[in-house]
Amino acid sequence: MPGNAGKIKAQDTRRNTLTGLLLVAILIVIVNTWVAFRSVGVLVDNERWVQHTLQVINQVELIMSAAKDAETGNRGFLITGEDTYLVPYTEAVKELPGDLNTFQTLTADNASQQARLLEMRALLEQRLSLLAQGIQRRREGSPQDEVRLLVLTGTGKLEMDHVRRVADAMEAEEQRLLTIREAAAHRSSLQARGTIGLASALDLMLLVMIFRHLGRERALRLETERVAAELAVSREAVEAKSTELTALNRELEERVRIRTAELETTNRELEAFSYSVSHDLRAPLRTIDGFSLALEEDYTEAVDATGKDYIRRVRSGVQRMGQLIDALLQLSRITRADLVREEFDMAALARSVVADLQIGTSKAGSGEMGALATSVSFVIDDGPVANGDPRLIRVALENLLGNAVKFSSKVGEPIVQFGWDDGVSAWFIRDNGAGFDMFYADRLFTAFNRLHGDKDFKGSGIGLATVARVIGRHHGRIWADSVIGSGATFWFTLG
Numbered sequence: 024m025p026g027n028a029g030k031i032k033a034q035d036t037r038r039n040t041l042t043g044l045l046l047v048a049i050l051i052v053i054v055n056t057w058v059a060f061r062s063v064g065v066l067v068d069n070e071r072w073v074q075h076t077l078q079v080i081n082q083v084e085l086i087m088s089a090a091k092d093a094e095t096g097n098r099g100f101l102i103t104g105e106d107t108y109l110v111p112y113t114e115a116v117k118e119l120p121g122d123l124n125t126f127q128t129l130t131a132d133n134a135s136q137q138a139r140l141l142e143m144r145a146l147l148e149q150r151l152s153l154l155a156q157g158i159q160r161r162r163e164g165s166p167q168d169e170v171r172l173l174v175l176t177g178t179g180k181l182e183m184d185h186v187r188r189v190a191d192a193m194e195a196e197e198q199r200l201l202t203i204r205e206a207a208a209h210r211s212s213l214q215a216r217g218t219i220g221l222a223s224a225l226d227l228m229l230l231v232m233i234f235r236h237l238g239r240e241r242a243l244r245l246e247t248e249r250v251a252a253e254l255a256v257s258r259e260a261v262e263a264k265s266t267e268l269t270a271l272n273r274e275l276e277e278r279v280r281i282r283t284a285e286l287e288t289t290n291r292e293l294e295a296f297s298y299s300v301s302h303d304l305r306a307p308l309r310t311i312d313g314f315s316l317a318l319e320e321d322y323t324e325a326v327d328a329t330g331k332d333y334i335r336r337v338r339s340g341v342q343r344m345g346q347l348i349d350a351l352l353q354l355s356r357i358t359r360a361d362l363v364r365e366e367f368d369m370a371a372l373a374r375s376v377v378a379d380l381q382i383g384t385s386k387a388g389s390g391e392m393g394a395l396a397t398s399v400s401f402v403i404d405d406g407p408v409a410n411g412d413p414r415l416i417r418v419a420l421e422n423l424l425g426n427a428v429k430f431s432s433k434v435g436e437p438i439v440q441f442g443w444d445d446g447v448s449a450w451f452i453r454d455n456g457a458g459f460d461m462f463y464a465d466r467l468f469t470a471f472n473r474l475h476g477d478k479d480f481k482g483s484g485i486g487l488a489t490v491a492r493v494i495g496r497h498h499g500r501i502w503a504d505s506v507i508g509s510g511a512t513f514w515f516t517l518g
Contacts, residue, residue: 362497367411380425419494432456
């Protein structure tokens with residue numbers, strides 16, 4: 024078996040090498056094909072320029088032909104006085120402006136030709152004007168000799184010679200360009216033929232390599248089939264083990280499912296028990312509180328100072344028990360409430376909670392937490408939009424901000440800050456209050472575990488457990504950091 028593995032590895036190496044060579048050959052063919060297409064494009068472009076040059080030369084000839092027709096028609100009319108001889112002249116006068124404009128369009132990229140065109144246009148306009156004067160005088164009955172002398176000799180002949188020289192210069196320039204462009208077209212033709220021939224040769228080589236590669240692949244496939252036959256027995260053993268592992272996994276999954284169902288049932292029973300106990304305890308507590316209040320108000324003179332202290336302690340214990348029941352009910356509601364996620368402004372929610380703390384103080388008049396909240400400096404920083412259940416998050420913020428106010432009550436200038444920490448991507452609540460010992464940090468979010476005595480800071484021990492339950496339901500995380508006497512910081516995320 025090790026020998027077969029070595030052979031397979033060597034075969035894989037050869038196969039990868041051949042595949043690489045084929046890819047390189049294909050890449051070369053693609054590049055050469057691109058070069059061939061480009062060469063053909065250059066050839067077509069050069070041929071187009073050759074045709075363009077021939078068209079310009081032909082246009083010069085058309086201009087000169089029209090000028091000669093004008094001269095011939097004019098001469099016939101002057102000699103005979105018959106209007107039929109003016110037909111070539113009339114057509115030439117109509118065609119010349121268009122022919123000149125066409126030449127201007129065709130040579131728009133050639134500054135020297137444009138300059139010659141301006142010169143020829145001026146000469147032809149002057150010449151046609153002279154011819155028109157001759158026709159006019161002939162029609163007015165001027166002596167024939169005078170007209171001939173005016174048109175056929177002197178300035179008219181010199182102007183036509185000048186026109187011919189300009190036309191010859193135009194044709195010479197185009198002949199020069201024609202020679203250059205025909206040479207470029209010839210080179211492009213040779214290059215295109217060469218690249219196409221090279222591409223064809225490479226394509227042939229590629230076909231040969233593909234056939235050789237297919238032959239080797241066939242041999243490798245036969246070898247692989249032989250190795251596969253040798254591995255069939257071991258595969259059957261592996262499949263048997265896999266079947267056994269699958270059965271074990273199914274059994275384990277069934278056990279997990281049953282255990283999960285048992286835990287869910289237990290949790291529901293515990294929640295129902297907590298809810299029922301919390302409600303059932305309210306009735307006797309209200310009775311105790313009512314009779315204690317009656318004793319305190321109606322039998323003030325009959326009870327001495329010690330008795331009054333006992334009554335005050337009874338009422339204080341009843342009220343504390345009521346607060347614990349309220350906290351347990353809130354924790355139970357948090358556990359059972361439906362989670363409805365939506366996007367909301369976390370900073371705005373925090374400002375609303377702070378405002379409720381302060382407004383609650385003004386309504387209560389002498390509420391202890393309200394009085395503390397009004398003396399605290401709150402710093403609420405904006406942050407990103409949060410996604411969660413704002414009702415449940417409000418409960419968490421009420422507990423966290425309430426704790427920050429409570430544990431900052433004994434410093435000179437209490438400050439509570441709320442905002443977003445980019446470094447850890449989490450929301451935070453920071454105070455400069457009493458702080459706590461990080462050695463006991465693992466007990467923070469457990470119900471009824473308090474790190475401070477009730478004499479220093481009153482509380483139920485349920486608040487942070489409620490916060491942890493809210494954050495947990497959002498699949499988030501909450502943690503804290505603190506130094507005794509220097510305040511504490513709580514961070515949380517919403518999953």
